[in-house]
Amino acid sequence: MMKIFSFRAPEEIMKEAEKLAELERIDKSILIREALEKGFERIRIDIAIKLFSEGKIATAEASDIANLSVGELMQIFRERGIGSRISLDELQGSLENAMKAIK
Amino acid sequence: MTLIADASSLILLAKAEILSALIEKNEIIIPEKVHEETARGKEKGMPDSFLIEKLIEENKIKVEKADEKTKGKVKEMFGLWAGEGEALSLAIEHNKPIITDDKKCINAAKAANISFMTSPDITIALFQKKQIDKKKAVFAIEKLEEAGWYKKEIIEIYKEKIK
Numbered sequence: 001m002m003k004i005f006s007f008r009a010p011e012e013i014m015k016e017a018e019k020l021a022e023l024e025r026i027d028k029s030i031l032i033r034e035a036l037e038k039g040f041e042r043i044r045i046d047i048a049i050k051l052f053s054e055g056k057i058a059t060a061e062a063s064d065i066a067n068l069s070v071g072e073l074m075q076i077f078r079e080r081g082i083g084s085r086i087s088l089d090e091l092q093g094s095l096e097n098a099m100k101a102i103k
Numbered sequence: 104m105t106l107i108a109d110a111s112s113l114i115l116l117a118k119a120e121i122l123s124a125l126i127e128k129n130e131i132i133i134p135e136k137v138h139e140e141t142a143r144g145k146e147k148g149m150p151d152s153f154l155i156e157k158l159i160e161e162n163k164i165k166v167e168k169a170d171e172k173t174k175g176k177v178k179e180m181f182g183l184w185a186g187e188g189e190a191l192s193l194a195i196e197h198n199k200p201i202i203t204d205d206k207k208c209i210n211a212a213k214a215a216n217i218s219f220m221t222s223p224d225i226t227i228a229l230f231q232k233k234q235i236d237k238k239k240a241v242f243a244i245e246k247l248e249e250a251g252w253y254k255k256e257i258i259e260i261y262k263e264k265i266k
Binding site: 058061070072074077081094099 | 110152184185224252
């Protein structure tokens with residue numbers, strides 16, 4: 001269901017929307033809706049990356065927020081040079097655990 | 104041994120091409136949410152997810168429902184939800200180790216007194232237990248390096264462990 005929402009936008013944005021809508025031969029409102037959807041996609045990813053980088057959320061939690069699969073988000077992390085942030089200290093005991101547990 | 108895994112670790116192990124070697128002698132259980140996450144990757148055409156989904160279909164990776172009460176406690180105590188939250192819940196319920204390459208999940212596992220292990224350590228353990236040869240172990244660590252998940256200096260330490 002669509003909801004009506006009115007907002008104030010800078011003149012240059014409206015001019016650009018008109019220009020692009022004309023080029024695409026679509027209604028201005030359709031173009032703005034598409035721009036909003038694409039904008040939200042980006043904002044979701046940016047928020048997920050920010051919270052993950054700050055150590056506030058885990059990987060799958062970030063993928064949930066970004067509305068992406070874990071694999072896709074890990075790919076974005078890689079492209080942006082964001083790693084797991086795991087330190088060597090935090091890995092202490094991991095190998096011993098693996099040696100004990102794995103057959 | 105039975106091990107519980109989260110989605111990012113399954114993806115890294117699949118990328119490193121050692122997931123099949125690991126499940127040969129070990130049972131892997133994942134919670135429903137992790138399965139959802141890997142299935143979503145398959146829908147989006149992520150190659151690693153295809154292998155994971157195939158192993159689930161063949162019942163080589165088992166899917167279990169995590170208890171709601173445990174999930175609630177894990178969320179409340181460690182602020183962990185989504186796949187990592189459910190994976191840690193299952194690990195607590197079964198009192199089994201968790202495979203995770205997530206910083207927040209590692210620290211939560213430590214606080215919950217649950218044994219944890221990461222993909223590079225699994226690579227080294229499989230190599231030291233002669234489940235994979237040196238060539239495969241080197242390849243796996245190189246793939247993990249390519250994934251960009253671990254800092255270069257950490258990867259170098261693991262490379263040294265194979266020599």
